[in-house]
Every structure is written in structure tokens, then in C-alpha cells.
Amino acid sequence: MPALHEDDGVFTLDLGDDENRFSPDWLQAVNTSLDTVVEASGALVTTGHGKCYSNGLDLEWIVRHPEELPSYRTEVQELLARVLTLPVPTVAAVNGHAFGAGAMLAVAHDFRVMRADRGFFCFPEVDIDVPFTPGMAALIQHKLTPAAAIASMTTGRRFGGTQARELGLVDETAAEGAVASNAAELVRPLAGKNRDTLGTIKTTVFGATAALLRAAEPAAQP
Template structure:
């Protein structure tokens, strides 16, 4: 099963509901044993829809950010393996969706991984901090957050937070090869093991 994010992967209430509904459909179909997440064209996901956020009252905007992190929590404990096939730019929440996946395969020749909050005058909420700290090494966290730099696929792989890079033509082939050994595993076991692996992050998400 491939979940494709549309409209440049900009998350507002409508697109978040669509994403969660897709996850619900996967959970309801016991025949599905793996999930690939990808985007369209040159973009994996741009992240939070800033036009929506800036138009809302601060409390409403913050509540929506927490809702987005609840979705991240679902991925972190999803009872089947999840692989992000990163076809292009993964910014902000889009980068976090990739980090929350079990494995990441990224296009090698185009597209950047970026946490741009410093350039947007924003800070990460505690659950976001927990995600990046637990999924990236200290140097990568420091450089990504304090510079807002755009990291290519090969550089992200070298830094250790992307598992594999390949051409666009073989992106889904490589993603399917990575997920293959995990297909058909017991859902209860997979979900429980992932909850244990990601407990530090999930605790922050659930406390929000």
C-alpha cells in the first residue's frame, strides 16, 4: 500500500484528516502488511501549511500542531512497517514524517531534507524536539536546527538519518526491498515493539 501526499504535502486540517483517514483504511484491511509513504512530483511534503497557521489564532494554530504530532505518534507505533519513499523535498513536518517512519529511502539527485524553523522564527514544541533528538545524532540535530540548512539525500545518508539513496527510477523498488523482510509480521508484536523503541517520543506526544 502506498500513501501519496498531494498538494505538495502541505498540512492543514483537511489534509491532516485525509492522511489520518488513509491510515485508518490501512489498519482496517488486515491483508495489508506494509505501508509506503511518498509525495508527488519534486516534493515529498512541505510540512505545515503556513498560510493556514498564520491566519488562525495562536491557540488554534498550536492545537493543530499538536494534532499533527498525534499523527506522527500513530506512525511511530503503527502495527505494520512504514517506509518513506522520499521523492523530493521533505521540509518541517514532512521531514518529521520521514523520521517517524521505520526506514527512509531518498532520491539521490534532487530534493532536500530541511528543518527550517530557525528561518521562520519558530521553535519546536517538546514532542518535535523529542522526535529529532531520538531519530538524528547530536551533530545532525544541531546543524539542522541552528542553520536551517538543506541536506541532500547523500548527505542525509552519511549523517545517518536516511537509510538509503537511489535514483528516482528505482525509489519504489528500493523501498519495497527494504520493507520486504518485515511483511506479514504479527501486527500486535510490530506495534508493541515500535512503541517500546519510540517510547521517549511517544511520552512527549501523549503528554501534550
């Protein structure tokens, strides 16, 4: 389960040591941690430990609760919209694999630092026949260059850290063991920004995309 630690205004949210998929309990724990960070006007680092940052949707849970898929999707998109416009500085420390909605979560942060030598950043949607929702597609396009969006969204390609940096999927790479600490140093000077101002700025910049993420999905055809 996600766990939150603070070091002088910089909060590190450890997403877990497994695949760190978005189970309902995991989503609730993440949201509670975000409440704490916002309340404190801190800066946020998210990271995993082990092989994965996050592999995204909890497919096993979905299979067991098909009737709850619409509300689950709403919750996931709400988290992406919340992180996108969170009124504190945010950075994803991508310690390992970031797949699908896990990669989208990283993209929703202000910045991304990725381990250089292991782990893949990947949108497998095209290969698993799960197209992006309009909100998810808008999120990715709002954060990446057109070339990076196309190369990552239409190919299913797995990008190692160095390739991800070259394409601009992430801002920096770091050696094993330095990913979370470099990420923390990136936002440490930004901790304590006025959260009303920063929140307004992010909402102005990303408002249209956040609204799409929060829009009701059209009902499936009967």
C-alpha cells in the first residue's frame, strides 16, 4: 500500500514494492496522501520501489467487478485530473516500469525523472485493444510534443530511460538509487509555493484537459 514520508517539506509517496496497480484501496490511500501534501503546501515526489513505478489499472479487480467498471474508470480519471492540477509542485520518480495508466500517472506530474538503465515507459493500449479515452488522450497530448505523443501512443513501443529522455517522455534520467533523490532535489526549491496561486495557474493551464478527464463517459450502447 502507498506510504507517505516527509523530509523538510518534500513529501515522498511510495506507491509500493509490487506492480502498484490502481486497486480501489490503493486509490484511496493515494488520495489521502495527496490531501496531506496539499494541506502542508509541500512538494510531492511519487515513486515505487522494486521493479515497477506502476503498471496501471488493476485488471484482476476489474475482471472480478465488471459492474463497477464505470465508477472505477471515473475514479482513475479523477486521480489523473487531480495530480495534473495539484496545487503543489509534483515530480514522478520513475524507478522502473510505468505502463498504461501508470505511465499516465507519471505524465500527469509536473516533471518526470526516470531510471536510466532499467524499466520501461510504455502505453500498451494499441496492443491490448483498449483505446485511450478522450481525457487520457488529451492528458498525454497536453504534456508531450506531437512527435512524442504519436511515437508513444500508436506503437505500443517500450522506451527505456535514455530513449524516453531523448523523446521527451521524461525530463531527466538518473542512476539506480538516485532516481527519488534527484527528483526530490528538483522540487525542493519549489516547496512552499502559495498553493492558491499555483493551483490557479495549473487549473488555467490544464483546465480543458482536466475537464475532459472528469467528463462523464458516454454510456455504452446496449
